[in-house]
Amino acid sequence: MLVRFVLMLTLFMAPMASANMPSEVAKAMPNAAPLGSATTRILGFALYEAELFTPNGSAFSMAQPFALTLTYKRTFRGGKLAEATVDEIARIEGIDASALDGLLAEFEACFRDVAPGDRVMGYGPSADRVDIYVRGARTCQINDSGIRQRFFNIWLSDASRDPDGARQLRGQG
Numbered sequence: 001m002l003v004r005f006v007l008m009l010t011l012f013m014a015p016m017a018s019a020n021m022p023s024e025v026a027k028a029m030p031n032a033a034p035l036g037s038a039t040t041r042i043l044g045f046a047l048y049e050a051e052l053f054t055p056n057g058s059a060f061s062m063a064q065p066f067a068l069t070l071t072y073k074r075t076f077r078g079g080k081l082a083e084a085t086v087d088e089i090a091r092i093e094g095i096d097a098s099a100l101d102g103l104l105a106e107f108e109a110c111f112r113d114v115a116p117g118d119r120v121m122g123y124g125p126s127a128d129r130v131d132i133y134v135r136g137a138r139t140c141q142i143n144d145s146g147i148r149q150r151f152f153n154i155w156l157s158d159a160s161r162d163p164d165g166a167r168q169l170r171g172q173g
Contacts, residue, residue, distance in 0.1 A: 024133040025053050025067045028123045032067060033057030036173075038165035046073040050155055052169040060156070060170040062149050067123045068156070068169070072114045081114070082107035088154045088161070103144065110140035124148035 025032050032053040040047045053067040054060055086104045090097040097104075110132040114120065121133040130142045130151050142151075153159065160166045167173035 024121050024136045031055045036169040036171040038168040048072045065125045069121045071119045075115045078111035078113045081111040092159045
């Protein structure tokens with residue numbers, strides 16, 4: 001009887017879990033499942049909530065496809081998001097941001113202004129590709145050697161500005 005109840009509960013819960021899956025995540029990575037989440041704050045103010053999705057909720061690896069969503073709590077201009085992205089890549093890599101001017105132009109084409117509740121997703125299907133989605137629509141595809149790690153290190157590496165949040169996203173905290 002208990003086994004039947006658990007099975008029934010599982011069958012009813014599965015559609016509810018997939019209903020909470022962002023549509024762009026489900027479309028880009030049909031086998032995605034959430035692994036970890038974190039809220040990024042500055043001076044106590046929430047900037048965004050992040051959630052990492054991996055194949056079937058498997059352990060995080062930079063060597064496999066994954067998706068990261070950011071649901072914004074504040075308004076940001078698209079150009080500022082692009083600049084901050086390049087600045088963070090440069091900081092983590094220990095290089096001058098001006099060396100990434102070509103990458104800045106690509107990110108400027110990707111990002112849009114966001115308001116509270118807007119979601120941005122980065123999907124890394126391969127080591128040399130990142131797709132950016134804003135409010136559910138793909139805005140660009142960046143192809144560059146090692147771009148998946150360079151881009152996602154902003155949120156997922158221990159060198160991120162929020163290493164505790166990075167561990168939470170990776171399912172380690």
